[in-house]
Amino acid sequence: MRKLNCAIVEDSNVQRTLLEQIIHKTPNLELLYSFTSSTEALEKINSSKIDLLFLDIEMPFMNGFEFIAGLQIKPQVIITSQNSNYALEAFDHNVIDFLLKPYSKKRFEIAVGKAIIKVKTSIRNKPESKLVIKHNLKQVELNIHAIQWVEALGDYVKVITPERNYVILSTLSTFHKKLGDDKFVRIHKSYIVNLKMVERYNHEFIEIKDKKIPISRTKGIELDRLLKCVE
Template sequence: MRTLTCALVEDSNVHRILLEKTIEKNNQLELKYSFNNGIDALKILNFNTIDILFLDIEMPLMNGFEFLSRLQSNPQIVITSQNPIYALQAYEFNVTDYLLKPFTKIRFDIAIKKAKEKVKTTIQELPEHKIIVKHNLKQVELNIHTILWIEALGDYVKVITRQRNYVVLSTLSAFQKKIGKQHFLRIHKSYIVNLKMVERYNHQYIEIHDKKLPISRTKNLELDKLLNYLD
């Protein structure tokens, strides 16, 4: 299996340096990012994919749980904490493991083995037309073929399918990268549509599932070409 990419968020300089050295000594791991606070970490990790995130809970400005609730990506989460009282709450976030500091190399290796198995399972089992999104603090498997449209909702996007809707912390641009451009087009600053779901359209709006969505003038020509191609 390939090397697993890692990031860590730890406000203690001592613990951060120790964990950096522990990761660097493991030939199965590659440390990509190291942060001393959650705010800086979100600016990078919400737009970059990693396999494993090592995360402290008790941090200033933003604690570990606040961080997880705002994290858009879905890495394997390994909590590193000096306090066992957060363990139950941590598993509500579907964390991979919970390491109590100071932890031994043997205990660290067990956590890595768990993460590695989960990453491998995800790669093997998730078809190309499915993605993992975080909805209501839980990871949800979403079939992109069922998406009708996606709309901007402040710091979130609302994903509309025939079965149900999902509210995901993401920008429209970031979400479009996640689903790919095939059969999807951003027709407006606030909307991305599944072109296969379009029922009718003119140069002012698209209609999908009895919903009229506005079209930006600059998208009319591109929309015509893509819809004619799909036909």
């Protein structure tokens, strides 16, 4: 199994540094981000592919539970806190574990082990991936694997599925990260395609359901290799 991409949200410099050191020494983890500011962290994590989040509860401006409520795509969450009174409420937010500071390396490994098992089980048992989007001022649950392609429309993106199209306020780069699937490839500055939906292609364009989508010059060779690997 690949390493889990991790992020830390912790306003204490001492606690954050200690956690960074532990993560760097843990073979199954890859630390991508470490934040002191909950507001800055929320924006970044909502536009990134994070598997596991280490989250402090008592922070200025936004506490840990408010932070969880603001997540658009929820990674596995391990709460870290010096106050055991938060434990019951933490599990009400469906977190994977609660680490009471100061915690031992062994206790840390147990918590991470739970996250690894949860991710493995999710990959094995989940037949389709869902993404919650806002379309026409409503929350819509979208099956990621049904997406055929995504195209840029200024400050918006247009998501094409067999049933209907969705227009979402987002950049193409941000939406690409939310898809979280390596079968979605940006083949042009204005297009992301689902490789499993490609019917025909040449060095100039690919075709999905009679739609010809241009390929940028830099993506031609890579696209040929990727399409040959699609199961």
